[in-house]
Amino acid sequence: MASTLKPTSKDGPTNPRGIPVAPFVDRVEDYVTDRSEVESTMNSFKEMISKYQFMEVNTQRRAAGLKDKIPDIKKTLETVRFLKNRKSSATPIETTFELNETLFAKAEVPPTDEVFLWLGANVMLAYSIPEAEELLSTKLETAQKSFATCEEDMEFLREQITTLEVAFARVYNWDVAQRRKDREAGESIEGKKGSAANG
DSSP states (O other): OOSOOEEETTTEEEOTTOOBOOOOOSOGGGTOSSGGGHHHHHHHHHHHHHHHHHHHHHHHHHHHHHHHHHHHHHHHHHHHHHHHHSOTTSOOEEEEEEEETTEEEEEEEOOOSEEEEEEETTEEEEEEHHHHHHHHHHHHHHHHHHHHHHHHHHHHHHHHHHHHHHHHHHHHHHHHHHHHHHHHHHHHHHHHHHHHHHO
């Protein structure tokens, strides 16, 4: 397992983001003392599985957003570094830039000491090139760490879902075996009664 577990006093061990570890059912008898508890135990496992699946979907969504964002940050950082390395005496660069998905425009970019960065939510700010480089480097590092964390959490969640599915199957199979034993015991008693009546 990639993630290290840390114990919490209230809920037992969790991963570093506080996602609890699913119970591993080695002996069904540790969870179910008699057949009356089977249904509630299986429902509890089903509920836990759906919670883990909900967390997995949210984590996948967050990872997908980061996966789209990281190349954009890298591209912007490369552009800022390119502008930083240009000499102040250099001639303007002619470039094509995207206005929207289907519309492009040409522009001349003279040597510059500042850039405008789109921060989202209709906000664009001017930064000096060194400030922009530092900001983008930090954002890239943070996004890459967040993406790695998402991948680690998704692996952890898949393991917990599998553990609970196995636990569910073990409780179900235990219940089937108990029913069979009860039925065989009932048939055995009926058989003894019948042979006693005949004798």
